[in-house]
Structures are given as structure tokens and as C-alpha cells.
Amino acid sequence: MATRDSQDDASAGQVSDAGLRAFLGYTIKRTDNVILSNIAAVLKPLDLRVVTFSALVLVGDNPGLRQSQLADALGIERPNLVVIVDELEGRGLIRRDRVPTDRRAYALTVTAVGKSLCEAASAAVRTREDALLDGISAAERKQIEGLMRRIESTGGRR
Amino acid sequence: MATRDSQDDASAGQVSDAGLRAFLGYTIKRTDNVILSNIAAVLKPLDLRVVTFSALVLVGDNPGLRQSQLADALGIERPNLVVIVDELEGRGLIRRDRVPTDRRAYALTVTAVGKSLCEAASAAVRTREDALLDGISAAERKQIEGLMRRIESTGGRR
DNA sequence: TATTGTTATACTCTATAACTATA
DNA sequence: TATAGTTATAGAGTATAACAATA
Numbered sequence: 192m193a194t195r196d197s198q199d200d201a202s203a204g205q206v207s208d209a210g211l212r213a214f215l216g217y218t219i220k221r222t223d224n225v226i227l228s229n230i231a232a233v234l235k236p237l238d239l240r241v242v243t244f245s246a247l248v249l250v251g252d253n254p255g256l257r258q259s260q261l262a263d264a265l266g267i268e269r270p271n272l273v274v275i276v277d278e279l280e281g282r283g284l285i286r287r288d289r290v291p292t293d294r295r296a297y298a299l300t301v302t303a304v305g306k307s308l309c310e311a312a313s314a315a316v317r318t319r320e321d322a323l324l325d326g327i328s329a330a331e332r333k334q335i336e337g338l339m340r341r342i343e344s345t346g347g348r349r
Numbered sequence: 350m351a352t353r354d355s356q357d358d359a360s361a362g363q364v365s366d367a368g369l370r371a372f373l374g375y376t377i378k379r380t381d382n383v384i385l386s387n388i389a390a391v392l393k394p395l396d397l398r399v400v401t402f403s404a405l406v407l408v409g410d411n412p413g414l415r416q417s418q419l420a421d422a423l424g425i426e427r428p429n430l431v432v433i434v435d436e437l438e439g440r441g442l443i444r445r446d447r448v449p450t451d452r453r454a455y456a457l458t459v460t461a462v463g464k465s466l467c468e469a470a471s472a473a474v475r476t477r478e479d480a481l482l483d484g485i486s487a488a489e490r491k492q493i494e495g496l497m498r499r500i501e502s503t504g505g506r507r
Numbered sequence: 508t509a510t511t512g513t514t515a516t517a518c519t520c521t522a523t524a525a526c527t528a529t530a
Numbered sequence: 531t532a533t534a535g536t537t538a539t540a541g542a543g544t545a546t547a548a549c550a551a552t553a
Contacts, residue, residue, distance in 0.1 A: 206422045210410040211403060213471075215478055215490065216384040222497040223381040224424070225504030226374040245369060252368040259534060264364045266382070268522060273536060295529045295534040313371075320373055323503050331496060332373065338485060338493055339380040345481050346383030400543095416512065426545060431513060453511040453552045 226323060233319045237312050238282075242267070244316070246275055247301060247309045250285055255298040257290075284308060384481060391477045395470050396440075400425070402474070404433055405459060405467045408443055413456040415448070442466060 211217040227241060234244050242265060249264050250256050256264075262272040276299070279285045284305030287297040301309065324332060369375040385399060392402050400423060407422050408414050414422075420430040434457070437443045442463030445455040459467065482490060 206407065206414065206418050207410050208407065208422060210406040210471075214388075214474060215482065215494065216381075216388055216474075217403075218494055218497045218501075219377065219381050219384060222501045222504075223374075223377050225501050226377060229504055230372075230374055245375075248368040249364065249366065252365050256364065257534075260364050264366060267520090269535070270523085270537075271521065276535095293530070293534080295527095297535075313368075316372060316374075323500055324373065325503060327496060327499060335493065335496055336373065336376055338489060339376045341485060342481055343376075343380045343383050345483060346380075346387055417510085425543090427512070428514075428546085429544065434512095451511080451553070455512075 226320070229319050229323060230316055233315045234312060237308060237315070239308075239312055242275060243279060244309075244312050246272075246279060247284060247305060248313070250299045251301040251306060251309055254300045257296045257298065259296075261299060279305070384478070387477050387481060388474055391473045392470060395466060395473070397466075397470055400433060401437060402467075402470055404430075404437060405442060405463060406471070408457045409459045409464060409467055412458045415454045415456065417454075419457060437463070 208217070231241055234240060239247070245265060246261060249261060253260075258272055258276060259269055261276075262269045265272065267275075276285070276287065280287055283302055286300050286302055288300065290296045290298050327335075366375070389399055392398060397405070403423060404419060407419060411418075416430055416434060417427055419434075420427045423430065425433075434443070434445065438445055441460055444458050444460055446458065448454045448456050485493075
């Protein structure tokens with residue numbers, strides 16, 4: 192006999208998520224939440240959010256990128272990107288330059304200030320990720336990446 | 350010499366996300382998005398969202414669960430859970446019963462209708478996940494789960 | 508005094524239609 | 531006619547404060 196009255200309920204004690212753990216998506220989502228909130232916490236002191244940081248990295252890696260391409264890469268709608276680019280430009284982190292061959296479009300580039308902030312942010316994120324991955328070998332990490340990318344490509348269009 | 354004028358930009362051609370791929374969180378987030386949108390698509394015909402499905406599974410596994418415990422398990426705030434429970438109760442999928450020993454609280458349970466819908470939904474989600482994991486062995490899947498849970502527990506409180 | 512569920516509300520994110528200026 | 535960026539706006543999702551009933 193248990194000490195507490197053995198009702199078959201969860202009114203006291205731990206809540207079981209065993210049923211949800213049967214779905215891999217649940218475990219992946221929980222892990223994703225943990226990683227994202229950690230990254231967000233690391234970026235906050237630099238006045239960056241996950242989106243603005245991602246935008247900075249993408250523009251840095253793709254100089255001359257247009258806003259519609261950036262929106263597409265970030266997986267957000269064009270209208271919603273405008274305020275993000277406004278913010279980054281207003282802080283002097285990126286530049287909007289008119290494209291001579293197509294005066295409708297803007298070519299986005301990272302400024303020197305933006306580049307150094309991006310590098311500092313990247314280092315901070317890398318450090319935090321390494322801490323989260325403590326005890327996980329480089330080989331295991333490679334394996335996660337490979338498996339994730341296989342699932343992603345199987346899932347097709349989203 | 351390339352055929353197109355070789356500007357060092359991305360105004361034409363593919364956008365590189367190599368810089369973001371350096372962060373494991375990016376790859377995991379993309380995979381998570383794919384899985385979640387696939388699950389959402391599978392649940393839609395059953396008039397379930399990911400939250401309502403998760404709530405159904407949790408209440409089913411923890412009969413007598415209270416709303417505050419459910420909100421906690423789902424990672425949402427108590428006020429936001431109210432409309433979810435309203436919806437599930439309104440559709441006759443769960444029941445709210447007063448707890449005799451604490452008349453402030455409700456004991457949540459899944460009805461017979463809710464149980465059969467939950468089982469159908471679970472089967473559909475499982476089938477879709479299996480399709481996404483096509484080509485990934487049971488051992489690899491176990492490995493993903495183990496590694497994810499290690500990362501999750503290292504990340505601590507969120 | 509503290510807690511359960513609730514209401515009201517605000518803030519962020521996301522999604523769509525429609526405008527402008529160019530092409 | 532179509533496209534790039536923009537504006538306005540509406541809808542989710544999420545967060546906090548405060549209330550009534552109960553402990």
C-alpha cells in the first residue's frame with residue numbers, strides 16, 4: 192500500500208509525458224525550445240533577437256542580397272521583414288543600396304560595425320552551444336546534423 | 350570565367366545559409382519546423398491543433414489532471430489554457446469535474462469520444478512521423494532521442 | 508494570506524490585401 | 531502586366547494584472 196491514497200490520477204505527484212515522448216517531434220521540439228531560449232538569452236545583451244542575428248549572418252554571407260531573398264531565407268513574409276531591416280539599418284548594422292540595374296530593389300550589405308557585432312554574437316552563440324553540447328562528441332554532433340538534415344529533406348516543402 | 354558577370358553577391362543564384370549551418374540550433378530548428386508543420390497538417394482534418402492534441406494525450410495519460418498542471422506541462426500560461434480546455438470540453442472530448450477535496454480546482458478527464466479521437470490522431474501522427482523518418486533505422490532514432498534529451502537536460506530551466 | 512480558475516488586456520508574430528515605383 | 535518594397539491591418543500566440551471562490 193502506498194502512503195498517499197492511491198487514486199489513479201495525477202492530482203498529486205508528477206505529470207507523465209510518456210505518451211508524448213512516443214513522438215519524436217515532441218522530444219525534438221523540447222530540445223529546440225531549450226536551445227532557442229539559450230541563444231536568445233545570449234543575444235539579448237547585444238540587443239539582438241534570433242531573427243535579427245540570423246539576418247545579419249545571412250546578409251554577411253550573401254552581400255548584395257535583396258529583401259525578398261532574405262525574407263525567403265528567414266522563412267518570413269516580405270512585409271514582416273521590412274521592420275527588421277529598418278531596425279538593422281537604423282542601428283547602422285546593414286546598408287540598403289539601390290540596385291543600379293533594377294531600381295525597385297535594394298542590395299543589402301553588412302557594415303563594418305555590423306560585421307564586428309555579428310562576429311561577437313556568433314562567438315557568444317557558439318560558446319553557449321558548446322556548453323549545451325557538453326559531453327556530446329564531435330562525431331555524435333555530426334551524426335545529429337546528418338540525421339536532422341535527412342528528416343528535413345524528407346519532409347519536403349513546408 | 351563564368352557565364353554571368355561574377356559580382357561577389359547573391360543578386361542571382363542561391364542564397365547560402367552556410368554561416369547559419371555552423372550553429373546546430375539552426376539545423377534543429379529547421380527540422381523541428383518541418384516535423385511540426387507535417388504533424389499540424391495531419392491533425393487538421395481531425396480539427397485538432399498541436400496544442401489540443403498534446404493536451405488530449407496528457408489528460409489521457411494523467412486522469413484527474415488539474416488545469417494548472419496541464420498548463421505547466423504544455424508550457425503555456427494558465428489564462429491561455431482556459432480557452433483550450435473550453436474548446437475540448439465544448440466538443441465533448443474532455444470533462445471538467447469539481448475536485449471534492451478542493452472545490453477551487455477541476456479534475457480533467459478524457460471522455461470516450463475524446464479517447465477514440467486521440468487514438469485516431471495518435472495513429473495518424475505516428476504514421477506521418479514514420480514517413481518522415483523513412484530510411485532512419487530504429488537504432489538511429491533511439492540515438493537522436495538520447496542525444497536530444499541530453500541537450501535538453503543540459504539546457505536546464507527555460 | 509495563498510491558490511485555482513477566470514477575465515480583460517496588451518504585446519509580439521505572422522499573414523494578406525493593396526499601394527508606389529519601377530520593370 | 532508583373533515584381534520589389536512598403537503600408538495597413540487582422541489574426542494567432544503569448545504574457546501579465548486583477549478578480550471571485552475557495553483553501
